[in-house]
Amino acid sequence: MLELENVTKLYKSGRGAEDISFALAPGEVLGLLGPNGSGKTTTMKAIAGLIPITSGSIRICGIDALNNREKALRHVGCLIEAPALYPYMSVRRNMQMAAQFYDNVDDARIDEVLRMVSMEKYANDNTRVLSLGMKQRIGLGLALLSKPKLLILDEPANGLDISGMMYVREVVKQAADNGAAVLMSSHLANETGLVATKVAVMHECKLLAVATMEEISNSFELLEDYFISVVGERR
Numbered sequence: 517m518l519e520l521e522n523v524t525k526l527y528k529s530g531r532g533a534e535d536i537s538f539a540l541a542p543g544e545v546l547g548l549l550g551p552n553g554s555g556k557t558t559t560m561k562a563i564a565g566l567i568p569i570t571s572g573s574i575r576i577c578g579i580d581a582l583n584n585r586e587k588a589l590r591h592v593g594c595l596i597e598a599p600a601l602y603p604y605m606s607v608r609r610n611m612q613m614a615a616q617f618y619d620n621v622d623d624a625r626i627d628e629v630l631r632m633v634s635m636e637k638y639a640n641d642n643t644r645v646l647s648l649g650m651k652q653r654i655g656l657g658l659a660l661l662s663k664p665k666l667l668i669l670d671e672p673a674n675g676l677d678i679s680g681m682m683y684v685r686e687v688v689k690q691a692a693d694n695g696a697a698v699l700m701s702s703h704l705a706n707e708t709g710l711v712a713t714k715v716a717v718m719h720e721c722k723l724l725a726v727a728t729m730e731e732i733s734n735s736f737e738l739l740e741d742y743f744i745s746v747v748g749e750r751r
Contacts, residue, residue, distance in 0.1 A: 517697035523572035525562050533558040534721045540697045547712030548701040554718040556701035560670050564594045593664030599655025603644035618662040633657040648675035669700040685711045709739040717746045
């Protein structure tokens with residue numbers, strides 16, 4: 517579903533992401549785990565075509581995403597950083613605006629997604645009056661709108677309360693159960709471990725290790741212990 521090979525994006529500051537390689541299959545949830553500034557968002561932006569890469573290759577559903585970006589991104593739904601919303605439009609109107617970019621999204625699908633993210637009660641409210649957590653739910657809904665084969669979520673629990681975080685986990689698991697590949701980032705090991713099937717440790721712009729949760733749990737009691745072990749070995 518997703519293949520990265522030696523993807524590098526470096527900024528003038530020297531920050532970014534360097535030599536990133538991993539693959540993601542249908543039904544898998546890969547958690548990018550690392551502190552702020554480790555390269556997680558840069559990697560996701562590169563996959564989503566939001567920034568040009570310095571070198572490497574990206575394939576989405578077998579399509580070269582660098583040379584055929586529009587075709588590749590038809591299979592992608594993403595929430596990267598804060599959701600881009602029209603503040604003086606209603607939640608429903610924001611959904612309708614996004615739906616114009618897809619062939620398979622109608623009002624019935626919008627209603628379905630609003631229910632999925634528990635925002636149906638606020639469908640006619642302007643987004644400017646909503647809380648950060650509610651806006652995050654709308655962003656998640658926008659990412660799910662087209663039933664993507666690849667779902668990219670950058671810190672999806674940002675701004676959410678406990679119940680909201682639990683809901684995000686269920687949405688992610690449901691998407692994976694329906695055959696989507698999910699790439700999500702977090703700096704919280706516990707939150708990542710609750711939903712990911714694989715974990716990729718990122719630190720100082722590099723991908724240090726990738727392992728399944730089963731492999732990790734066979735050797736470590738906590739995901740934090742695995743992270744510290746991997747980072748400590750590379751220092």
